[in-house]
Every structure is written in structure tokens, then in C-alpha cells.
Amino acid sequence: MRGAVLYAPGDVRFEERDDPKIIKPTDAIIRTTATCVCGSDLWDYRGINRVDRPAPFGHEYVGIVEEVGSDVHTIKPGQFVIGSFFASDNTCANCRNGYQTNCLHREFVGAEGCQAERIRIPLADGTLVATPEQPAEQHIAGLLACSDVMGTGWYAAVAAEVKPGDTVAVVGDGAVGLCAVIAAKELGAGRIIAMSRHEPRQKLAREFGATHIVAERADDGIARIKELTGGIGADRVLECVGTEQSMQQALRSTRPGGNVGFVGVPHGVAIDGEELFYSHVGLRGGPAPVREFLPDLIDRVLSGRIDPGKVFDLVLPLEQVAEGYRAMDERRAIKTLLRP
Amino acid sequence: MRGAVLYAPGDVRFEERDDPKIIKPTDAIIRTTATCVCGSDLWDYRGINRVDRPAPFGHEYVGIVEEVGSDVHTIKPGQFVIGSFFASDNTCANCRNGYQTNCLHREFVGAEGCQAERIRIPLADGTLVATPEQPAEQHIAGLLACSDVMGTGWYAAVAAEVKPGDTVAVVGDGAVGLCAVIAAKELGAGRIIAMSRHEPRQKLAREFGATHIVAERADDGIARIKELTGGIGADRVLECVGTEQSMQQALRSTRPGGNVGFVGVPHGVAIDGEELFYSHVGLRGGPAPVREFLPDLIDRVLSGRIDPGKVFDLVLPLEQVAEGYRAMDERRAIKTLLRP
Numbered sequence: 001m002r003g004a005v006l007y008a009p010g011d012v013r014f015e016e017r018d019d020p021k022i023i024k025p026t027d028a029i030i031r032t033t034a035t036c037v038c039g040s041d042l043w044d045y046r047g048i049n050r051v052d053r054p055a056p057f058g059h060e061y062v063g064i065v066e067e068v069g070s071d072v073h074t075i076k077p078g079q080f081v082i083g084s085f086f087a088s089d090n091t092c093a094n095c096r097n098g099y100q101t102n103c104l105h106r107e108f109v110g111a112e113g114c115q116a117e118r119i120r121i122p123l124a125d126g127t128l129v130a131t132p133e134q135p136a137e138q139h140i141a142g143l144l145a146c147s148d149v150m151g152t153g154w155y156a157a158v159a160a161e162v163k164p165g166d167t168v169a170v171v172g173d174g175a176v177g178l179c180a181v182i183a184a185k186e187l188g189a190g191r192i193i194a195m196s197r198h199e200p201r202q203k204l205a206r207e208f209g210a211t212h213i214v215a216e217r218a219d220d221g222i223a224r225i226k227e228l229t230g231g232i233g234a235d236r237v238l239e240c241v242g243t244e245q246s247m248q249q250a251l252r253s254t255r256p257g258g259n260v261g262f263v264g265v266p267h268g269v270a271i272d273g274e275e276l277f278y279s280h281v282g283l284r285g286g287p288a289p290v291r292e293f294l295p296d297l298i299d300r301v302l303s304g305r306i307d308p309g310k311v312f313d314l315v316l317p318l319e320q321v322a323e324g325y326r327a328m329d330e331r332r333a334i335k336t337l338l339r340p
Numbered sequence: 341m342r343g344a345v346l347y348a349p350g351d352v353r354f355e356e357r358d359d360p361k362i363i364k365p366t367d368a369i370i371r372t373t374a375t376c377v378c379g380s381d382l383w384d385y386r387g388i389n390r391v392d393r394p395a396p397f398g399h400e401y402v403g404i405v406e407e408v409g410s411d412v413h414t415i416k417p418g419q420f421v422i423g424s425f426f427a428s429d430n431t432c433a434n435c436r437n438g439y440q441t442n443c444l445h446r447e448f449v450g451a452e453g454c455q456a457e458r459i460r461i462p463l464a465d466g467t468l469v470a471t472p473e474q475p476a477e478q479h480i481a482g483l484l485a486c487s488d489v490m491g492t493g494w495y496a497a498v499a500a501e502v503k504p505g506d507t508v509a510v511v512g513d514g515a516v517g518l519c520a521v522i523a524a525k526e527l528g529a530g531r532i533i534a535m536s537r538h539e540p541r542q543k544l545a546r547e548f549g550a551t552h553i554v555a556e557r558a559d560d561g562i563a564r565i566k567e568l569t570g571g572i573g574a575d576r577v578l579e580c581v582g583t584e585q586s587m588q589q590a591l592r593s594t595r596p597g598g599n600v601g602f603v604g605v606p607h608g609v610a611i612d613g614e615e616l617f618y619s620h621v622g623l624r625g626g627p628a629p630v631r632e633f634l635p636d637l638i639d640r641v642l643s644g645r646i647d648p649g650k651v652f653d654l655v656l657p658l659e660q661v662a663e664g665y666r667a668m669d670e671r672r673a674i675k676t677l678l679r680p
Contacts, residue, residue: 098597265614270613274609277626
């Protein structure tokens with residue numbers, strides 16, 4: 001089969017790779033229906049994370065089950081499935097607490113690369129969620145979004161404890177930030193402030209439910225949020241970037257007693273304990289426990305209630321994966337969907 | 341009148357000072373019934389916080405109202421009152437959200453020193469809570485504890501979102517940590533693990549509701565908490581110290597999806613964003629909005645349901661305030677109560 005491999009910063013190749021095989025009896029093999037490029041992959045692509053050796057790439061997927069191991073009981077060949085980037089048994093104490101990305105037996109599905117024609121999914125019964133039937137073509141993109149960005153945006157809102165009527169600000173206008181707007185709306189936010197300087201993204205944010213756009217950044221952005229909130233800050237702020245600046249912007253835009261949910265993978269972020277103390281801001285982040293939200297999110301997509309698939313503004317054949325990365329790196333695309 | 345003044349690290353003097361006067365029409369003057377020494381005062385006393393000039397000292401108090409300004413309407417002369425270390429109007433947006441220590445008009449009551457025979461209380465209507473009648477002598481210590489340490493321990497448990505049945509660990513066996521044990525018990529914790537190496541404090545912790553004692557610290561302490569919690573960590577951890585080590589111990593003793601409430605004033609604490617991210621731990625701290633909890637805490641004390649006054653294991657006449665500090669500095673006393 002063929003798949004994407006990152007050789008060095010900026011150097012993604014689509015090449016022949018070994019077919020994945022059942023290694024453990026809890027594995028499944030899926031034939032990829034769609035996969036995509038994640039904003040977090042850009043940390044590697046841009047050389048901000050170190051790339052030591054050629055590595056299979058990508059961690060988002062939907063597909064059809066082709067084969068299951070002898071210890072897989074609920075997932076069956078032929079099913080259309082969606083799963084998270086972390087495989088989880090969905091039975092351990094952390095899974096039962098709703099934190100499947102901290103499963104005591106978790107494995108990173110992306111380790112073998114999901115931008116490929118076939119993928120091995122560990123802990124298939126715990127990881128994969130099957131749709132009731134084969135989904136219509138119009139829902140493929142939305143379901144694929146649930147495997148990461150929609151689940152991550154949802155977790156940002158859950159971690160920030162968004163409640164009906166809240167004023168919610170979203171820092172970051174990538175696919176996750178845009179999905180966080182959807183999540184805030186679904187959870188009943190009264191006002192949703194999207195922080196974005198890019199006209200097409202502002203437009204999509206509005207379509208997803210943003211009621212206000214703030215184009216300013218850093219201190220100016222914080223001042224605008226304060227202006228919109230009677231001087232105290234937003235009730236909940238969803239941090240969807242992962243830099244020191246974006247984290248500071250999030251923390252300082254939140255009212256005393258409010259919450260920040262942070263889902264951008266932090267790069268060089270240190271939080272000053274004393275500033276956090278006097279701010280009274282609550283903070284929770286992490287790799288989103290997508291598995292926890294998948295059944296609900298799949299329902300919302302299939303019923304047409306939400307359409308996170310709109311974050312994909314570039315669709316390419318899988319063999320053009322390198323162009324998919326370039327387009328996102330140069331911000332020509334919000335998110336690239338790839339079809340084998 | 342006479343009051344305590346900190347001249348330099350280790351140098352507390354009890355001396356003649358000007359009588360406090362009504363400065364703003366929202367002020368009240370109280371005659372101090374009891375005051376005390378706070379663990380957070382030790383940061384100054386030990387020279388960890390800089391002491392630039394002689395400063396009136398102390399920020400905890402209960403007393404009898406002697407005089408009120410022309411714009412004070414609910415508080416009356418003759419009432420027995422308890423208040424927080426931060427004066428608050430109790431009407432601004434932050435107060436209404438339950439964060440009176442972030443009141444838009446807050447003033448630090450301790451600025452003029454509460455270890456004194458009389459105290460000016462700004463924003464008296466918003467700050468002070470009167471008891472229904474003059475309290476019995478046996479309740480004075482418990483009511484005084486509510487003005488800071490009991491309110492702060494309570495906030496630690498609220499900030500950590502303690503729920504019935506939770507396993508709660510408390511880092512720090514000072515008066516606040518011990519009051520945090522009371523709070524965890526009142527909020528329904530199933531198991532309460534007090535981290536303490538000091539036999540008299542362990543004993544009081546057990547009396548307050550601790551079900552387990554962990555004497556180990558740092559990595560060994562974290563390992564013990566993990567052992568007690570099936571390997572994943574406590575549901576909620578209450579950080580009542582404020583050092584880098586204690587914060588790390590708290591964060592690393594908490595299960596994924598659990599919460600840390602931190603009320604020790606952070607000194608040199610930096611939180612690594614990436615570690616916090618992958619931990620899935622929620623974090624909220626701050627100076628406790630004692631005012632929010634006072635009516636409830638006063639009820640619990642007067643009804644005999646809780647007795648946080650037991651944290652005072654040394655009672656001295658106010659003029660011996662210097663000895664009160666020495667005893668706490670040398671850990672001969674958990675907390676010193678001072679009577680004018």
C-alpha cells in the first residue's frame with residue numbers, strides 16, 4: 001500500500017509502504033475512506049518539533065473495517081468507523097472517568113501513519129465507533145472532522161465548562177478553533193467571540209455561530225474582549241493554538257472565576273503561578289478524549305445538526321499529500337482532506 | 341491604641357499607633373475581639389517577601405462595630421462581625437460571580453494592620469457579616485478562623501470541585517491545610533488523605549476527618565497517593581503551601597481529569613504548560629473569596645457542626661504578638677490567636 005512519510009521539515013513523500021498487519025488480537029485493519037492534515041502536524045512539518053528519521057505521518061481517519069484480531073468482539077469487518085488519534089481500551093479507570101487519551105493502555109494511532117491507504121488500529125473495540133450504516137458521501141468530511149478537530153474543539157468547551165448563556169471567546173482560527181465555535185454554540189453559549197484576522201475564517205466562524213469577531217491580538221485583543229464584557233473578561237476562553245502568546249491572551253481575557261480550556265499542544269509555554277493565582281482563572285487542557293465524545297458527535301453530524309466538515313476547504317487525492325501540507329503551511333487552506 | 345508593626349524580618353513590635361478613623365463614608369471602625377497570625381504573614385516575617393519600611397501587620401479579625409460612616413446601612417454599631425482580609429463592595433460583577441477577593445473596588449484590610457486594638461474596615465456593608473447575636477466565648481476562635489483559614493480551606497475544596505465520594509488529598513498541614521480537611525469532609529469526600537509529617541497535626545487532621553495520613557513528601561509522597569488510588573492519583577488535591585515543590589506534588593498526585601485547588605500564595609512557582617496539558621488536570625487557585633462563604637461557614641460554626649477554632653493551639657494576649665510569630669516560625673504552634 002502507499003502512505004505519507006515525513007523525511008525532514010517540509011519534505012513529505014507519498015511512497016510504497018508495508019501493508020499493516022494484525023499484530024495483537026485486539027487490533028483491526030481499516031481501509032481508509034478519508035484522512036487529513038492536522039494543524040499539530042505542522043509543528044513537525046515546520047521543524048519546530050525535531051524530526052530525527054523518516055516517519056509515517058498523520059493521525060486522523062475514517063474507514064471501512066477490513067479485518068479484526070481474534071480478541072475484537074464489537075467491531076466487525078465491513079463497518080464504517082471513526083476513531084481517535086489515541087487508541088484506548090475504554091475500560092480502565094481513566095477511560096471510565098472520560099479521559100481516554102490518558103488510557104492506561106493507550107497507543108498513538110499516528111505512530112504508523114494514518115495518511116495511508118490502510119491503517120492498523122490498536123484496541124479496536126475500545127477505540128473505534130461504528131456508524132449505524134454506511135454514511136452518505138455528504139457526511140464523510142464531518143465524520144472525519146470528529147476524529148480530531150471537532151472532538152478537540154468540543155473538549156476545549158467542556159474543559160472550560162461552557163454553560164448556557166456564557167460569553168465564550170475562542171483564541172485561534174484554525175480548524176480546531178472553528179470547531180470550538182461550533183461546540184460553544186451547541187453547549188448554549190450566549191455570545192461567542194472568535195479571535196481571527198483572516199476574512200474567510202471570520203466568515204466560517206460566523207457561519208458556525210460566532211456573534212462577534214475580534215481581529216486584534218495580544219494586549220489589544222485582550223482589551224477588546226474586556227470592552228465587550230463590562231471590563232472583566234469572558235466567562236470561558238478556548239485556547240486553540242499552543243503558544244506562549246496565545247496562552248497569555250487566553251488567560252488574560254478570562255474573568256475572575258472563569259475558565260480556560262486549552263487544546264493547542266503547548267510549545268514553550270510556562271504559566272506564572274502567582275499571576276494564575278491572583279487571576280482566579282480555572283485552567284484545564286490536554287489531548288482531547290475524543291472517544292468520549294464520538295457517539296454524541298457522530299449523531300450530531302448524521303442528523304445534520306452540525307457540519308464541522310466545512311473546515312475542509314481543500315480536498316486532494318491522497319497522493320498529493322505534500323501539496324496538502326504546503327497549502328496549510330502557507331495558510332492557503334484551513335484544513336486539507338485527503339482521499340485515497 | 342496599640343498594634344503590631346513589622347519593622348524587619350523577625351522584628352515585630354507592639355506599639356502605640358494612631359486610632360483608626362472613618363475616612364470614607366462606607367468605612368466602619370471595629371474594636372477587635374480577637375485576631376491572629378497567618379501562615380502567609382511568615383513570608384514577610386522570614387524576609388522571603390521584601391520588607392521595605394515598618395508596616396502594620398495582620399489581616400484576620402473579629403470584633404464589635406464601634407462606629408460606621410454615613411453611607412453604611414446594614415452594619416450597625418454593637419454588632420459582632422467577621423470579615424475577609426479583602427474588603428469588597430459585594431455588588432460589582434466579580435462579587436456577584438462569587439469572587440469578592442477580585443472585587444473591582446477591593447481594598448486590602450491588612451494594609452492598616454489587624455493585629456491591633458481597633459481596625460478600620462473599608463466597604464463595611466459589603467465586607468462584614470454580623471452574627472445573629474453576640475456569640476458565646478466558645479465560638480470566638482471558630483468565627484475568627486472563618487475570616488481567613490477556614491474560608492481559604494473551603495475555597496481550596498470548592499476550587500478543586502470536591503464532590504461527594506471523592507478521594508481528596510491535602511498538601512500542607514498548616515492551619516489552612518487542616519481547615520481544607522474540614523471542607524473536604526463537609527463537601528462529602530469519601531476518603532481524605534492528609535499529607536503531614538508532624539504528629540500533633542496528623543492527630544488534628546484525623547479529628548477533622550482525614551481517613552489516611554501520608555508522611556512522605558515529593559516523589560515518595562506522590563507514589564503513596566498513587567498506591568492509595570489504584571495507580572491513577574486522587575480525584576481532587578488541595579494545595580495549601582505555595583512552593584514549587586508543593587505545587588508539583590499536588591499536580592502529580594492528581595488523576596487525569598481531576599482537579600487541584602491551590603490556595604498557598606505561590607512563591608517562585610512556574611507551571612510547565614506541556615506537563616499540565618498531558619496531565620489533564622484542572623487547576624484553579626487564588627486568594628479565597630471568603631466573603632462568599634462567610635454566612636454558610638458562620639452557620640456551621642455556631643451550630644457546632646464544624647470547629648475550625650481548634651487550629652489555634654496557642655492563645656496569647658495581643659501585646660505578646662512577637663512571641664506568637666516566633667512560635668509559628670519555629671513550628672511550635674500551628675496558629676496563634678491574639679486577644680487584646
